[in-house]
Structure formats: structure tokens, C-alpha cells
Amino acid sequence: MKTETRHEQFEAPSVLGTFLRRLHIDIPLFIGLVLTSMLSLVILYSAGSQDLDVLIRQIGRVGLAFILMIILAHVDPYQFKRYATILFGIGIILLIAVLIMGQIGKGAQRWLELGFFRFQPSEMIKITTPMMISWYLAEYSMPPKAKQLLVAVILIIIPTLLIAKQPDLGTALLVASSGAGVLFFAGLSWWIMGGIVALLAALTPIIWHFMHGYQRDRVLTFLNPEADPLGRGYHIIQSKIAIGSGGVYGKGWLGSTQSELDFLPESSTDFIFAVFAEEFGLLGCLGLLTLYLLIIARCLYIASQTQDAFSRLLASSLAFTFFVYVFVNIGMVIGVLPVVGVPLPLISYGGTSIVTLLAGFGILMSIHTHKKFR
Amino acid sequence: MPNMYAIKDHSLEKHLFINRIVAAFIVISLLTTGLIARLIYLQIVGHEHYSSLAKDNSIKIVPLVPTRGMIYDRHGKVLAENTTSYSLEIIPEQVTNMDDTLQRLQTLLDVSNEEIEQYQKARKRQKRFVSSPLLISMNDDQLAKFAVARPYFPGVDIHRQLVRHYPYGDLAAHVVGYVGRINEAEMKDLPIAEYRGSTHIGKLGIESSYESDLHGKTGYAEIETNVQARLLNTLNEVNPQPGSNLYLSLDIDLQKTAYDALGSFNGAVVAIDIKTGGVLVFVSRPGFDPNPFVVGISNDDYEALQSNENQPLYNRALRGLYPPGSTVKPFVALAGLEYDAITADQKLFCPGYYQLPGVTHKYRDWKKGGHGAVDMNQAITESCDVYFYRLAATLGIDNMVSFMQKFGFGEKTGIDLVGEKTGLLPSREWKREKKNQAWYPGETLITGIGQGYLQVTPIQLAKATAALANQGKVNTPYLVDKIVSSHGTGSGPVSNSYNVPVKTENVNSVIAGMVNVVHSARGTAKVLNRNLNYQIAGKTGTAQVLGIKQNAKYDENSIDFKYRDHALFMSFAPVDDPKIAVVVIAENGGHGGSVAAPIAGQVIKQYLEEHHEN
Numbered sequence: 001m002k003t004e005t006r007h008e009q010f011e012a013p014s015v016l017g018t019f020l021r022r023l024h025i026d027i028p029l030f031i032g033l034v035l036t037s038m039l040s041l042v043i044l045y046s047a048g049s050q051d052l053d054v055l056i057r058q059i060g061r062v063g064l065a066f067i068l069m070i071i072l073a074h075v076d077p078y079q080f081k082r083y084a085t086i087l088f089g090i091g092i093i094l095l096i097a098v099l100i101m102g103q104i105g106k107g108a109q110r111w112l113e114l115g116f117f118r119f120q121p122s123e124m125i126k127i128t129t130p131m132m133i134s135w136y137l138a139e140y141s142m143p144p145k146a147k148q149l150l151v152a153v154i155l156i157i158i159p160t161l162l163i164a165k166q167p168d169l170g171t172a173l174l175v176a177s178s179g180a181g182v183l184f185f186a187g188l189s190w191w192i193m194g195g196i197v198a199l200l201a202a203l204t205p206i207i208w209h210f211m212h213g214y215q216r217d218r219v220l221t222f223l224n225p226e227a228d229p230l231g232r233g234y235h236i237i238q239s240k241i242a243i244g245s246g247g248v249y250g251k252g253w254l255g256s257t258q259s260e261l262d263f264l265p266e267s268s269t270d271f272i273f274a275v276f277a278e279e280f281g282l283l284g285c286l287g288l289l290t291l292y293l294l295i296i297a298r299c300l301y302i303a304s305q306t307q308d309a310f311s312r313l314l315a316s317s318l319a320f321t322f323f324v325y326v327f328v329n330i331g332m333v334i335g336v337l338p339v340v341g342v343p344l345p346l347i348s349y350g351g352t353s354i355v356t357l358l359a360g361f362g363i364l365m366s367i368h369t370h371k372k373f374r
Numbered sequence: 375m376p377n378m379y380a381i382k383d384h385s386l387e388k389h390l391f392i393n394r395i396v397a398a399f400i401v402i403s404l405l406t407t408g409l410i411a412r413l414i415y416l417q418i419v420g421h422e423h424y425s426s427l428a429k430d431n432s433i434k435i436v437p438l439v440p441t442r443g444m445i446y447d448r449h450g451k452v453l454a455e456n457t458t459s460y461s462l463e464i465i466p467e468q469v470t471n472m473d474d475t476l477q478r479l480q481t482l483l484d485v486s487n488e489e490i491e492q493y494q495k496a497r498k499r500q501k502r503f504v505s506s507p508l509l510i511s512m513n514d515d516q517l518a519k520f521a522v523a524r525p526y527f528p529g530v531d532i533h534r535q536l537v538r539h540y541p542y543g544d545l546a547a548h549v550v551g552y553v554g555r556i557n558e559a560e561m562k563d564l565p566i567a568e569y570r571g572s573t574h575i576g577k578l579g580i581e582s583s584y585e586s587d588l589h590g591k592t593g594y595a596e597i598e599t600n601v602q603a604r605l606l607n608t609l610n611e612v613n614p615q616p617g618s619n620l621y622l623s624l625d626i627d628l629q630k631t632a633y634d635a636l637g638s639f640n641g642a643v644v645a646i647d648i649k650t651g652g653v654l655v656f657v658s659r660p661g662f663d664p665n666p667f668v669v670g671i672s673n674d675d676y677e678a679l680q681s682n683e684n685q686p687l688y689n690r691a692l693r694g695l696y697p698p699g700s701t702v703k704p705f706v707a708l709a710g711l712e713y714d715a716i717t718a719d720q721k722l723f724c725p726g727y728y729q730l731p732g733v734t735h736k737y738r739d740w741k742k743g744g745h746g747a748v749d750m751n752q753a754i755t756e757s758c759d760v761y762f763y764r765l766a767a768t769l770g771i772d773n774m775v776s777f778m779q780k781f782g783f784g785e786k787t788g789i790d791l792v793g794e795k796t797g798l799l800p801s802r803e804w805k806r807e808k809k810n811q812a813w814y815p816g817e818t819l820i821t822g823i824g825q826g827y828l829q830v831t832p833i834q835l836a837k838a839t840a841a842l843a844n845q846g847k848v849n850t851p852y853l854v855d856k857i858v859s860s861h862g863t864g865s866g867p868v869s870n871s872y873n874v875p876v877k878t879e880n881v882n883s884v885i886a887g888m889v890n891v892v893h894s895a896r897g898t899a900k901v902l903n904r905n906l907n908y909q910i911a912g913k914t915g916t917a918q919v920l921g922i923k924q925n926a927k928y929d930e931n932s933i934d935f936k937y938r939d940h941a942l943f944m945s946f947a948p949v950d951d952p953k954i955a956v957v958v959i960a961e962n963g964g965h966g967g968s969v970a971a972p973i974a975g976q977v978i979k980q981y982l983e984e985h986h987e988n
Contacts, residue, residue, distance in 0.1 A: 141383065141387065142387045142390055142391070143390065184394060184398070185391065185395070185398070187387075187390045187391070187394060234566075234567065240416060240424065241427045242428070243413070243416045243424070244416040244417060244420045244421055244423065244424025244425070244427075244428075245421070245424045245425045245428035247418070247421045248418060248421075277413070277416075281417060282413055282414065282417040282418065285410075285413050285417075286410065289410065293402070293403075293406060296399075296402060297399070300395050300398065300399055303391075303395060304391070304392055304395050312391055316391075316394070316395060316398070319398075320402075323402050323405075327405055327409070330409055331409065334409065334412050334413060334416060336408075336409075336412055
């Protein structure tokens with residue numbers, strides 16, 4: 001470790017650079033994340049009816065999330081590999097606990113009350129699932145064989161079903177795609193992927209059968225939002241009006257009329273992109289998407305520089321999940337995907353998602369700054 | 375597994391992985407391009423379309439609020455209706471000079487300074503284009519004056535709306551409840567589409583527990599408006615479906631009789647149709663006027679209601695917890711017969727007190743000197759405490775609890791009102807859990823005469839009384855009889871009923887004692903038996919508010935009114951064909967026989983006379 005640190009000192013001429021490297025921080029990624037978080041505060045101020053309290057609370061959460069990220073960046077990636085199974089197991093047990101408590105109480109339950117804060121096991125499982133699959137597949141040669149695929153699929157399905165049962169379709173989707181991401185980067189054959197897509201298409205009627213009423217409604221509303229303009233279609237129609245009326249240049253910061261007029265519900269959480277698009281226009285959207293793509297590109301670069309199978313699978317799948325996050329949220333807000341409860345990563349109001357996301361980036365930084373690990 | 379490492383080809387794997395990274399980046403770029411294409415479509419191609427939708431001069435979807443269902447009593451008398459009212463509303467955005475406008479309105483319509491102040495406050499919380507009311511309810515004079523002057527007040531307009539009105543005011547406030555403005559907490563739990571445009575929601579009573587029936591289904595209209603938000607054209611309309619009308623089993627005239635009969639006492643009267651479980655009377659006194667709650671009660675008035683020591687907002691019939699006193703004796707007697715702890719003819723000697731073996735404490739009878747040797751009939755008639763101490767000691771707490779539970783003690787009755795209390799039927803397990811103490815034999819004794827930990831709600835006692843009259847058939851009490859919507863008539867809640875297995879002869883022995891309470895010369899409620907052409911079975915009760923020390927004497931005249939005993943009476947009639955069960959609780963009324971029984975007598979008389987005519 002000591003020799004490595006010295007080596008990096010030679011590479012980094014600036015004092016700040018040296019300091020950040022000592023902190024195990026990846027500078028390009030760090031800059032991207034800080035920029036996005038600052039942008040988040042700017043939009044939140046406008047979307048949250050210019051309420052300073054909202055802003056201060058969010059700054060506190062983002063600060064905590066960044067601290068967690070830096071702590072995780074210091075952990076040797078070998079520890080992630082070592083504890084992958086235990087962490088995954090704990091996550092599953094907590095998910096089951098939440099389900100049982102939900103049945104004792106009534107209706108949907110997603111969190112455990114820990115006195116001073118609420119803990120959502122489904123958030124933890126978003127990271128431990130790809131960690132677990134990466135750990136498992138890293139033991140074998142790539143691409144994975146049929147038996148390993150089967151085990152991996154089961155490992156993905158267990159947490160996905162437990163979360164879908166809560167019911168939290170959005171998170172279930174993210175967990176499933178993080179696991180699927182690992183399989184993809186492990187070299188799953190294109191044929192099998194094609195086969196799975198075909199199978200899913202064939203299974204659609206069966207999935208439909210097992211969906212909750214409100215989940216079906218979301219899909220139906222997505223297919224034809226105009227059918228229920230006051231109720232379930234309302235979000236989509238209003239968010240399309242907000243985005244479309246923004247035009248190329250937008251109405252300017254604080255210039256959103258749709259969210260101001262309270263036409264746009266959940267304007268600071270899941271639908272915040274609509275406010276952003278209305279105020280900053282197409283150019284702003286392109287800027288934000290570019291920022292996201294740069295973050296993803298940096299993550300994929302980090303993945304490509306890794307020396308061992310576990311690190312590369314975990315790093316690449318975390319990057320991939322981040323993109324799925326962005327794609328599902330924006331796709332939903334602009335009306336090309338059904339409305340599932342997924343926030344816009346790093347931008348939406350709320351603490352849980354940003355903590356998980358930055359924890360993921362902390363792991364990526366750890367992998368990158370401890371490269372000699374094998 | 376270790377040999378797996380041996381066959382790993384690291385460079386091949388790395389190559390495969392880099393390929394996948396590249397593939398992933400291509401997929402991500404393509405999908406992002408898709409998002410951008412959609413954004414271009416919305417923000418460039420569709421920009422004009424969406425801009426016009428977003429602007430004032432555009433098509434808006436406005437909710438059409440359904441008319442709330444009416445509430446009637448069993449004879450079709452209106453308990454809750456919708457009356458028209460006119461409010462004066464201002465849209466700040468459309469007013470050029472707000473101060474000037476307000477000043478002119480003040481002189482024209484005689485608006486008070488307080489109303490102006492309130493409006494100014496409300497205005498600051500709202501967005502500039504949101505219309506908010508200056509006057510909530512305009513009188514005819516104001517309406518006429520403003521109608522003429524309207525052209526000089528751009529941005530100010532009269533809004534017509536339906537306002538909930540309760541013609542019987544405080545008489546049935548605890549049953550019917552009231553509607554009030556939807557608050558933020560309620561907003562979160564409501565189906566947003568159904569309540570878009572609705573301002574009020576049921577907060578209490580039937581208004582609350584039947585909210586979904588009463589509210590109806592919201593419709594909507596797509597309308598085209600101009601810059602002043604004036605309607606140009608309606609493009610498409612889906613009519614709202616009005617809420618269902620509810621018909622209660624309540625008899626409002628009987629309710630009034632009971633309410634008036636309670637007079638100055640705080641308390642409750644509950645009457646139940648024995649055959650069905652339909653609630654005929656549900657009085658909690660003092661009541662309160664629900665009408666101010668609809669338009670928004672002022673803080674001072676609400677404060678006054680809350681701090682009133684008579685607690686008018688408290689629903690005593692549903693939530694009031696009282697020691698039942700001697701009104702439990704018929705149930706303890708029936709338990710004794712059913713468990714073969716005693717026979718109806720068996721006589722027990724009452725010297726005026728009872729002592730547990732080996733204990734010096736004397737459990738006293740209400741009658742100094744005692745009742746002598748009494749059988750069950752006499753014990754109920756004269757309300758002999760010692761008889762029931764001994765019976766309770768023989769029965770034991772476990773048998774007593776499990777029997778009384780079957781009659782609904784210690785459980786919610788399941789009436790269709792929100793907020794019911796369970797009462798308290800103490801048991802060994804309960805005491806162990808709540809007080810971490812063993813059950814003492816003395817506690818069994820006082821439970822046997824309805825004192826100690828035992829607590830009942832008036833509706834609970836009425837339900838149990840009706841079940842006793844009904845030979846053990848327990849009906850769940852209900853208020854809503856019929857739900858009438860545009861689709862047709864539905865029934866209210868299905869009244870669940872079940873039978874407690876009891877022997878008819880045992881029930882009849884107990885009832886015979888209850889008949890003598892009213893009809894024998896020694897009965898504790900003999901005041902009732904004048905000029906009756908039917909028989910009433912009843913049982914008086916007195917519930918202690920104040921604990922009395924071992925050798926102290928309870929003197930009604932020497933203690934504060936608020937520490938006087940509660941007067942209770944449970945009854946049903948006619949005995950040969952039981953129709954109505956009535957429970958009366960007069961707080962601090964002193965004696966069940968002299969205070970509570972006559973109130974029940976009036977309710978029974980009016981109900982049976984009316985029924986006779988039918």
C-alpha cells in the first residue's frame with residue numbers, strides 16, 4: 001500500500017490532487033457528482049415552491065451521502081468481496097422482516113423503524129445483489145456456464161420478488177436490472193439474451209395476471225393517458241405539457257408555470273425532470289444528459305481498468321444500474337415508459353436514493369484507487 | 375473450486391469484458407439518443423401545442439364536483455342536506471389595484487375589517503391566480519348590490535356553492551357528524567382524482583364512516599377559456615355521479631324525546647330495535663351545533679367547545695366509559711344459572727355485608743341491615759349486592775368473564791361509526807399484563823356488582839340488553855338502514871348476528887326478576903309502572919364516581935354534584951314480545967331508579983304507542 005501511494009504522488013502534481021488521491025477519491029467522478037448535486041439544489045429550490053427548509057434538509061442528506069461515499073472509498077475492495085455473501089444474506093433477512101411487519105401492520109411497508117431514522121432494506125439490496133452475483137461469478141471462468149447462470153438468476157429473483165411483493169415495482173426493477181447487468185458484463189451470450197427477451201414477451205400475460213390493480217392501471221394509463229385525465233393519466237399529461245412548453249431555451253430558473261400552478265404533482269420528487277425541462281428547455285436537458293453520460297463513461301472506464309473479475313463485474317454493473325435509473329425516470333416523465341416510482345438519480349428530493357447511489361460511487365472509487373488488489 | 379483458477383484465461387476474459395463495456399456504452403448511447411429524440415419531439419415539434427395548453431387561453435380540464443348524498447332518519451326526515459350559498463371571491467392576478475378594490479368593496483358591501491384582514495392573510499398563502507373568498511356566505515342585500523356593481527370589479531366574482539346543513543343541529547350531531555374542509559393530512563390519503571375540486575370531507579359520525587358512499591363520483595369537463603379565465607366553450611363533459619342518500623334506522627322524534635328527557639344531565643341514551651339491531655336513539659348530551667364546522671369554526675368558538683367542562687364534543691354513547699354498576703346483575707345471574715353455580719329458587723342470606731373467608735374487610739350491601747334470605751328474583755328486584763358477591767365468588771372471575779364476553783362486553787359492538795371504545799372486561803390475564811399483579815378474590819366480588827375495573831360504553835350495554843331480551847341472539851347494532859344511489863337501493867352494513875347458547879328457562883328466570891324491578895312494590899324502578907298496558911323489564915344501576923372509605927357513609931347531599939354517582943338504567947319492552955331495548959346513563963344523576971328509569975320509560979312509551987298505531 002505504501003509504495004502505491006508514493007507512486008500516485010508522482011503522478012499527481014497539484015497539492016489538491018494529491019490530497020484527493022490520499023482520500024481515495026476519483027477526481028473526475030467526484031467533480032461530476034458534485035456538479036449534479038449542486039444542480040439538484042438549484043432545481044429543488046424552484047420545484048419545491050422556493051422553500052428554504054426543503055433545501056436545507058436536502059443539503060444535510062447530500063452531505064451525509066458524500067461522507068458515506070468517502071468512507072466506502074477507503075474500504076479495500078477485498079472486504080466487499082469477503083463480506084458480499086453476508087451482506088446479501090442480511091439484506092434478504094431484512095426484506096423478509098419488512099414483509100412480515102407489513103402484514104402485521106396494514107398495507108405497503110418498505111422500511112424498518114430504527115428509532116431515529118427509517119431504513120429501507122430494499123435500498124441496501126440494490127448494491128448487495130450485484131455484489132453477490134459478482135462474487136459468485138468471479139469464482140468461475142467467463143462467460144458463465146448454464147449451471148452458474150441458473151444460480152445467478154435465482155439469486156436475482158429472490159430479492160426482486162421480495163421487493164415486488166412490498167409492493168415496490170420501481171425498486172424491484174432496479175434490483176433485477178443490476179443483477180442482469182452483472183450477467184451481461186460477465187459475457188452472457190447474445191443468443192441467451194435474445195431468448196430471455198422473447199420469453200419475457202411470452203410471459204407478459206402471466207405477469208399481467210399477477211399484477212396489483214394499481215400496477216395494471218399504471219400500465220394502462222401509460223398506454224392511453226387521455227383515458228383518465230383527472231386521475232392516473234394526470235401526471236403524464238401535465239408533465240408532457242410542462243416539458244413541451246419549455247421549448248428549446250426554457251422559461252428560465254423559477255419560471256416554471258406548470259409546477260407553480262400545482263398542475264404538476266410530485267414536482268420535487270419523481271417528476272422533477274419535468275420542472276427542469278420546463279425551466280431550462282431542450283438545451284438544459286441535453287446538458288443534464290451529457291453530465292449523466294460523463295459520469296457513466298467514467299464509471300465504465302474505471303471498470304475497464306480493473307484487474308480482477310469481481311471488481312470489474314461490480315463496477316460495470318453499478319455504472320449500468322445508474323443508467324437504468326436515469327433512463328427509467330426520464331422515460332417515465334416524458335411519457336415513453338410506464339409510471340413506476342423511480343426518482344431521478346442525484347436530482348430528486350429525498351434521502352434514501354441519494355445515499356444508496358453515492359454508496360455505489362464510493363465502492364467504484366474504492367475499486368479504482370486500490371487497483372493493486374487481486 | 376481452486377482448480378477453476380487454473381483454467382481461467384485472463385487475457386481472453388479481459389478482451390471479452392472490454393467488448394461488453396463497448397457494447398454497453400453503445401446501448402446506453404442509443405437509448406439516450408431515444409430520450410433526446412422524444413425531448414426534441416416534445417420541446418421543438420410539439421412546443422407550440424404544449425405552450426398553448428400551458429397558457430391561460432387554452433383547454434383546461436376542470437373537475438365537476440358531485441352533489442353529496444343526503445342523510446334521512448327512518449321516517450324520511452332530513453338530517454343532513456345541501457343548501458345553496460354564495461361567496462364573493464377574488465382572483466388577485468386579475469385585480470389591478472387590490473387596496474382600492476378592497477376599500478370599495480368594504481363600503482359597498484359593509485365588509486368588516488376582520489374579514490378583510492382574514493382575506494389578506496389567506497391571499498398571501500395562495501398563488502396569485504387562485505381565486506379565494508372574501509365573503510364566505512353573502513346575504514341577499516350583498517348579492518343584489520354586487521350584482522349591479524359587478525362591471526366595476528374585474529377579478530371579483532360571485533361563486534355559487536352547496537353548503538352542508540344540519541337542520542337538527544346539536545340533537546343528532548354525534549350520530550350524523552359533520553363535514554369540514556379537507557386538511558393537508560387527509561389530502562395525502564385521499565384518492566386524488568376523486569377529490570379534485572372537492573373542498574369538504576366527512577369528519578365525524580355517519581358523514582365520516584360513509585364518506586365514500588356520500589361523496590359520489592367526480593366528473594370532469596374539458597373547457598376552453600380566454601385570458602380572463604372566462605369560459606368560451608365546453609368541449610367534452612363527463613357528468614359527476616351524485617353521492618348516495620342514506621336512510622338511518624334512527625328515529626329523530628324519539629331521539630328528541632330522549633334528548634329532552636335527559637334534561638340538564640350529561641349522559642347518554644341508546645335505544646335499539648331488538649329484532650334487527652337498528653339503532654333508534656343515539657343521544658349524547660350535551661350536544662353541539664355541527665353547522666359552524668362546515669364553514670370553518672372560529673378558533674375561539676372551537677376553543678370554547680374544547681375547554682367546556684361538560685365536554686360537548688365527546689360522544690358519550692359511543693366512547694363514554696362507565697362502570698355499569700348493578701345493570702350487570704342480570705348477566706351475572708344468567709351466568710350463574712348457565713354454569714349451574716346456583717338455581718333460581720335457591721336462597722342466599724344477606725346480613726348487609728359479605729366477608730371472604732379469613733379476611734376482615736366487609737363488602738357492604740347498599741342496604742344497611744341487609745335483605746335477609748333472598749332468591750334470584752328478589753335479588754334482582756331489590757338489587758341485593760350480597761347475593762351477587764356470593765354468586766360471583768362461586769362462579770369465579772374466569773367463568774364470569776367468558777360468559778359476559780359472549781354478550782359483547784369488553785369488545786367493540788361493531789356499530790357503523792368510527793372511534794368506538796372497547797370498554798374493559800377485566801380478567802386474570804388482563805391484570806397480569808397491564809398491572810403486573812395477580813387477580814385478587816375481592817376483585818371478583820366487586821366485578822359481580824359491576825364495580826371495580828369493569829367499564830362499558832352505553833352502546834355496549836344496549837347491545838347486551840337487546841341480546842338478553844332476544845333469548846341470547848346478539849345483533850350487531852347499526853345506524854344505516856338503506857343506501858339509495860342512482861343505481862338502486864342497497865342495504866347498510868350486513869348486521870351480523872350470532873346466538874349465545876342459553877336455556878330459555880334460565881333467561882326467563884332472569885327476565886322475571888327484571889320485570890319485578892319495574893312492576894313489583896319492592897322494585898327499584900317501581901316509579902315506572904303507573905298506567906302501563908304493557909310490561910317493561912329493567913334493571914337500575916348506580917356507578918360510583920368517588921371511592922368510599924370502609925366506614926364512611928355516602929351522603930348524596932353533602933358532596934359536590936360532579937362526584938355524585940352516575941344513574942344507570944337498562945330495560946326492554948314489551949316483555950311478551952320484546953321490541954325495543956333502552957339504556958340510559960345520567961351522569962351524576964344519583965339513583966338509577968328515580969332519574970334514569972323515567973327517561974327510558976318515556977322513550978319506550980313513545981315508541982310503543984307509535985308502533986301500536988301502525
